[in-house]
Amino acid sequence: MLVIILFFLGHWYLSIFTQTFFLHRYAAHGMFTMSPRWEKFFYILTFIGQGSSFLSPRAYGIMHRLHHAHADTEYDPHSPSYSKGIFDMMWKTRLFYNDIVNNRDHIPAKFKKGVPNWVFMEWLGDRWPVRLAWGTLYTLVYIAFAPSPWFFLLLPIHFLMGPIHGAIINWYAHRYGYANFELEDTAKNLLPFDFLMMGESYHNNHHKFGGRANFGGFRWHEFDPTYPIIRLMNAIGIIRLKANNDLKYM
Template sequence: MIILVFFLVHWYLSVLMQTVFLHRYAAHQMFTMRKGWEKVFYVVTFIAQGSSFLSPRAYGIMHRLHHAHADTQDDPHSPEFSKNLFDMMWKTRLYYNDILNDRDTISARFKKGVPNWPWMERFGDRWLVRVAWMAIYVLVYVQFAASPWLFLLLPIHFLMGPVHGAIINWYAHRYGYTNFTVDDTAKNLLPFDFLMMGESYHNNHHKFGGRPNFGGFRWHEFDPAYPLLKLLNSLRIIQLRRGRDEAYM
């Protein structure tokens, strides 16, 4: 039971920070915050994602390219131009690393306003740091795992961030339903998003790329991250932008 709780806490904290900080803030600028709070979000994201920490700067730039070139050859992660899920993940990794290490030739317009804390980005990307997080996960399992089969969950802990991205970038472009006609294959993966904190309403998001509420177009569509954004806005930790109902690009 302890291990399952640990896994679920890690899963939901990781996907929460990915959708709120990396996706809605870094990529789409659906809200603003002061630099001090931005660093707090960096640290919480680092803790939540652990060994799979994703650079908010690189993620934001790459995701903007995804919206601008969805399901074309210029899309950093499209199932339409990948042999399988793992091929897409590998191509995404190469694209991400080029941005992270300033080896890209991406237009400056995609980089405007993305958060960038160079020290934390370098620290979170160090292999020694990633291995240390992995060791922590293994020690938790050694201490509390009631069955050897539970150790099969460890690879998901190790790659939590990329796993979350792959679920949406592959499966939400392959399976699900649509509310809107868009210029790509984005679909709403789950009728009720109990798994991805609103991220699975991908068709809705591709239609209204700047809208902070990913759900709400059908009675069963509930975006769990949106009430949190409203709470943070009421506490003046963030400031939601008004009228953000248009696509980013």
């Protein structure tokens, strides 16, 4: 049982870390810079961390910029206000995302400027045989170590880890929680103490200061677990935080 618990938690946290650090704070917002070699390293880490639910850093970055520019309007790629339910929102997001991945979109060039784009890894991560291979690997781990068939109910979360993390924030953090700031959209801070989503649930804070690398810190209990990692990486030269990271994509 311990192996399965550690495997699940390891997959959960590596997936959410790569999403918040690389896809969100780097690809979408450009809160820091890194060398081409480190960018490739984090591409590979994202491929490993998200596995069967790999999300294109390029497509994620473009789509998230649109979300900030058009939050809770009809042009928002994923707004609960324009969806019948969470699954309807996820399906619309998938269609929007696939249009970007397959270059069928008509999104203005300003939203695409500076997003990372390692063509090979974008192609590899999106191949269905590769996604099925990751899913098979997860299943084999459970066959080998699950102490009970009930544990196999966790497998769908492994298969869809990336979209699940996105749906938690894009749906629930626009419907429930508290707000530190008045905004023109419905973004809220979903969790008062966020180790589960590594800072992502401080959504109201983030929508107020879209380029701020620390998503928490406005109340005593708001600790963003990803931010100390960012500061450490900045200190040892893996990344370079921008001097002014309080600009929003608007």
